[in-house]
Amino acid sequence: MSRENITKGKKSLEIVPHSPILSSQGTALDFIRVEHHYQPANGMSECCLPQHLISIHLGQPIQLERVAKGQCISEHLIQGDIMITPPNLYRKLTWDSDADFLLLRLDSKS
Numbered sequence: 001m002s003r004e005n006i007t008k009g010k011k012s013l014e015i016v017p018h019s020p021i022l023s024s025q026g027t028a029l030d031f032i033r034v035e036h037h038y039q040p041a042n043g044m045s046e047c048c049l050p051q052h053l054i055s056i057h058l059g060q061p062i063q064l065e066r067v068a069k070g071q072c073i074s075e076h077l078i079q080g081d082i083m084i085t086p087p088n089l090y091r092k093l094t095w096d097s098d099a100d101f102l103l104l105r106l107d108s109k110s
Helices: none
Strands: 002-007 010-015 032-039 044-048 052-057 062-068 071-077 082-085 091-095 099-106
Touching: none
Parallel strands: none
Antiparallel strands: 002 010, 010 044, 032 099, 044 091, 052 082, 052 099, 062 071, 062 091
Protein backbone atom coordinates (compact mmCIF):
# COMPACT_ATOMS: atom_id res chain seq x y z
CA MET A 1 0.00 0.00 0.00
CA SER A 2 1.30 3.43 -0.83
CA ARG A 3 0.15 6.75 0.62
CA GLU A 4 1.46 10.23 -0.08
CA ASN A 5 0.38 13.21 2.02
CA ILE A 6 0.87 16.94 1.70
CA THR A 7 1.47 18.49 5.13
CA LYS A 8 2.33 22.16 5.77
CA GLY A 9 3.53 22.57 2.19
CA LYS A 10 5.99 19.66 2.50
CA LYS A 11 5.57 16.39 0.68
CA SER A 12 5.69 13.38 2.97
CA LEU A 13 6.01 9.77 1.90
CA GLU A 14 4.75 6.63 3.58
CA ILE A 15 4.76 3.16 2.11
CA VAL A 16 3.87 0.05 4.12
CA PRO A 17 2.52 -3.27 2.86
CA HIS A 18 -0.73 -3.05 4.87
CA SER A 19 -2.78 -0.32 6.58
CA PRO A 20 -2.91 -0.25 10.40
CA ILE A 21 -5.17 -2.74 12.20
CA LEU A 22 -6.43 0.13 14.41
CA SER A 23 -5.88 3.89 14.17
CA SER A 24 -6.95 6.93 16.16
CA GLN A 25 -6.99 9.02 12.95
CA GLY A 26 -10.19 11.05 12.71
CA THR A 27 -10.66 11.32 16.48
CA ALA A 28 -10.59 14.50 18.55
CA LEU A 29 -6.85 14.11 19.22
CA ASP A 30 -5.06 16.28 16.67
CA PHE A 31 -1.55 16.25 18.15
CA ILE A 32 -1.09 12.47 18.45
CA ARG A 33 -2.12 9.50 16.35
CA VAL A 34 -1.87 5.95 17.65
CA GLU A 35 -1.77 3.03 15.20
CA HIS A 36 -1.49 -0.71 15.75
CA HIS A 37 0.31 -2.36 12.82
CA TYR A 38 0.79 -5.97 11.80
CA GLN A 39 3.04 -6.28 8.77
CA PRO A 40 3.87 -9.62 7.11
CA ALA A 41 7.34 -11.20 7.04
CA ASN A 42 9.90 -10.03 4.48
CA GLY A 43 8.26 -6.62 4.22
CA MET A 44 9.60 -3.17 3.47
CA SER A 45 8.59 0.26 4.71
CA GLU A 46 9.75 3.57 3.32
CA CYS A 47 8.82 6.87 4.91
CA CYS A 48 9.63 10.51 5.45
CA LEU A 49 6.99 12.00 7.73
CA PRO A 50 6.61 15.43 9.37
CA GLN A 51 5.83 13.92 12.80
CA HIS A 52 8.05 12.49 15.54
CA LEU A 53 7.54 8.70 15.47
CA ILE A 54 7.73 6.30 18.39
CA SER A 55 7.51 2.62 17.46
CA ILE A 56 7.07 -0.05 20.14
CA HIS A 57 7.68 -3.65 19.06
CA LEU A 58 4.88 -5.91 20.37
CA GLY A 59 5.42 -9.28 18.73
CA GLN A 60 7.92 -12.07 18.42
CA PRO A 61 11.61 -11.21 17.85
CA ILE A 62 12.48 -9.93 14.38
CA GLN A 63 15.62 -8.95 12.50
CA LEU A 64 15.25 -5.36 11.27
CA GLU A 65 17.46 -3.49 8.82
CA ARG A 66 17.19 0.27 8.84
CA VAL A 67 18.72 2.63 6.28
CA ALA A 68 18.80 6.36 7.11
CA LYS A 69 21.28 9.11 6.25
CA GLY A 70 23.32 6.64 4.20
CA GLN A 71 23.87 4.26 7.11
CA CYS A 72 22.54 0.70 7.32
CA ILE A 73 21.88 -0.66 10.80
CA SER A 74 20.82 -4.24 11.51
CA GLU A 75 19.04 -4.85 14.81
CA HIS A 76 17.40 -7.77 16.58
CA LEU A 77 14.12 -6.43 18.07
CA ILE A 78 12.32 -8.12 20.93
CA GLN A 79 8.98 -7.33 22.55
CA GLY A 80 9.08 -3.91 24.24
CA ASP A 81 11.94 -2.47 22.16
CA ILE A 82 11.35 1.17 21.20
CA MET A 83 12.55 3.13 18.15
CA ILE A 84 12.31 6.94 18.02
CA THR A 85 12.49 8.72 14.67
CA PRO A 86 12.74 12.51 14.31
CA PRO A 87 10.48 14.34 11.86
CA ASN A 88 11.41 14.64 8.17
CA LEU A 89 13.97 11.80 8.26
CA TYR A 90 13.82 9.59 5.19
CA ARG A 91 14.27 5.95 6.17
CA LYS A 92 13.78 2.52 4.70
CA LEU A 93 13.08 -0.55 6.86
CA THR A 94 13.06 -4.26 6.01
CA TRP A 95 12.29 -7.18 8.33
CA ASP A 96 12.45 -10.96 8.21
CA SER A 97 9.46 -12.04 10.35
CA ASP A 98 5.89 -10.86 10.95
CA ALA A 99 6.11 -7.44 12.61
CA ASP A 100 3.55 -6.43 15.25
CA PHE A 101 4.06 -2.91 16.59
CA LEU A 102 2.41 0.18 18.01
CA LEU A 103 3.20 3.46 16.23
CA LEU A 104 2.75 6.84 17.90
CA ARG A 105 2.85 9.90 15.62
CA LEU A 106 3.47 13.10 17.58
CA ASP A 107 2.74 16.37 15.82
CA SER A 108 5.26 19.05 16.72
CA LYS A 109 2.85 21.97 16.14
CA SER A 110 1.81 23.90 19.22
